[in-house]
Amino acid sequence: MIFTTVDRKSSKSLTQQVYEQIRNGILDGKLKEGQKLLSSRELAKIINVSRNVVLEAYHRLLAEGYIEVKPRSGTFIAKGTSLEHIGAKKLDIEKKQKEELEDSIIDFRGGNPAIDHFPRKKWGDLTKKICNESPQSIFGYSSACGIQELRDVLVSYLRRARGVHCQPEQIIITSGATQGLKLITELLITDKKRDYIAVEDPVTDEMRNIFTYAKAEIYPVSVDENGIIPELLPKEKPNFVFVIPSHQYPLGGILSIQRRLKLIEYARRMNCYIVEDDYDSEFTYEGAPVPAMQGIDQERVLYVGTFSKILSPALRIGYVVLPAHLVGEFQKLKWFTDRHTSTLEQHTLARFIEGGYLDKHIRKMRKIYQERRLVLVNSIQKYFHQAKIIGKAAGMHLVVEMAGIDFKKELVQKIKEKGVCIYPVEEYSIKKGEHTQKIIMGYGGLTPEQIKKGILLLRDALNEYKG
Ligand SMILES: Cc1ncc(COP(=O)(O)O)c(C=O)c1O
Incomplete structure (x- = not known):
């Protein structure tokens, strides 16, 4: 009692x-x-x-x-x-x-991959094998850099698939690109009063939050349909320039080779770094994927990759390819943060890549995303005659511009009440007012049926709104 x-x-x-x-x-x-x-x-x-x-x-x-x-x-x-x-x-x-x-709710969030296609069976088989057959040592502490086997297979995968040139010693396995970028910010921003980062604008909220949380100053550099505009880079040296050259988020541009070279020239002149986020470039649906900028300059470019989009965000496995002279310090930061990323998952991933299953999975997923994109594009064109689709045919999202519609918070809420989530580009913009009529529409995590239904609901919501 x-x-x-x-x-x-x-x-x-x-x-x-x-x-x-x-x-x-x-x-x-x-x-x-x-x-x-x-x-x-x-x-x-x-x-x-x-x-x-x-x-x-x-x-x-x-x-x-x-x-x-x-x-x-x-x-x-x-x-x-x-x-x-x-x-x-x-x-x-x-x-x-x-x-x-x-x-x-049909959620058109940009970065959602098709988790309904995760290769459960193969992943499960490999995990079981590793648990049953590996030496006891794999269950102990490991290196902060990541396991050797994964770094070795990544070297050849990245060279072949993305034109990245590096030695295994330059790769550090991180808990996703998010951790990679957080540690890079810690590494390169040392004087918070003076240091600052030049950032593509608009930019993904997640990445921008990492920089602002670290209390780093941000200098927005506008982006057009072809990526960051080099002429708008700051006149004073930033500590680094953050870019997503292979498929800018959110506007979806692919940075031209001319702009890439200007960016590299800029970094050399200013003696600063370029941080290249290459999160979804395995999925390109027209032409060949453009090789990574890291392939042009290995001293200036810090390359960040992830398995969140090609496999699953639940793995929490990403990696950073560093200029050799930054590896030691970065490794220390990684150790202080979490010692190392889960070794068991790294072993499974290494075997998955080594066995050719990743290439196969990417080929399969490319077709699935391509189909989902096509369904979305066709549905938009069918129901919104004035709409303009922005961004290259790549990745898992596109941007739609709807002339005359200002995607303010109240409208987004009204659309949500109809059962659809869309994401205004304006919310990702640092300088406000330039992208008010554009929305991001992710299709990666939606089935063709959901996409079609979502577009119909969006049409109804907008018709009601226009009255
Ligand atoms: C631009 C960008 N890069 C990378 C990532 C992946 O982050 P992580 O590897 O931590 O899942 C995201 C996540 O949505 C993203 O938007």
Whole structure:
């Protein structure tokens, strides 16, 4: 039974105090249905009141149905009295309804990959093999750089697939690109009063948050349909320039070779670094993928990659390819952060790449994303005649410009109420006002049916809004 104490200085009678404490205990679930109460004699003794005080309180509780008396057994908390029980049921129903609503929403978020196609079977088989057949040492602590096997296979994969030139010693396995970028910021931004980063504008909110959380100054450099505009880079040396040259997020441009060279020239002249985020460039649907900038200059470019998009964000495996002279310091930062990324997952991934399964998976996913993109493009063209599709046919998202529609918060909310989530480019912009009529539409994580349905709902929502 819960404690009961009485305050003799209180304006409330002793009976009222005992009654209220037991009643409140029942209502908020501290006293459970079916639980036995102390006898009036025992309770009176414990709290040092006369037995009549307790008897009177019990009578009231009995009259109101909170307790029941079972002959020769005692006094018990009555059934159906627990507010916690009633409240929890209500909360459960509300939670379920909310979840159902969230589940039914068609979410065009940009970076969502097709997790319905994760190679579960192969991954599971390899994981089992590694657990059963590997030496005991793989279950111990490992190097902060990542396991040798993965770094070795990455060297040849990155050279072949992305034109990246490096030695295994230059690669550090991170817990996703997010951690890679966070550690790069820590490494390169040392004087928070003076140091700053030149950043593509608009830019992904996640990456921008990493920089601002590190309290680094940000210098926005506008982006057009062909990526960052080199002429707009700052006149004073930044610590680094952050770019996504292979498929800019969100506008989707691929940086031309002329602009790439200007950017490299700039970094050399200013004696600063370029941080190249190459998160989804395996998926290009027209022409060959443009090789990474790291292939042009290995001293100036820090290359960041991830397996979140080509396999699954749940793996939390990314990597950074560093100029050799930065490896030591970066490795220390990684060690201080989490010692190392999960070794077991790294072993599975190394085998997955080595066995040729990654290439196969990428080929399969390219077709799936290409189809999803096509469905989205066709649906947009069918229902929005004025809409302009922006961005190269690559990755898992595109940008749509709808002349005359300002995607303000209230409109986005109205569209959400119809069951669709879309993402205004303006929310990713540092300089406001330049992209108000553009939205990001990710298609990676949606089936063709969901895409078609989503576009119809969007059309209805916009028609209603226009009135
Ligand atoms: C531009 C960009 N790069 C990289 C990533 C991947 O981050 P991570 O590897 O930590 O999942 C994202 C995630 O959405 C992203 O938007």
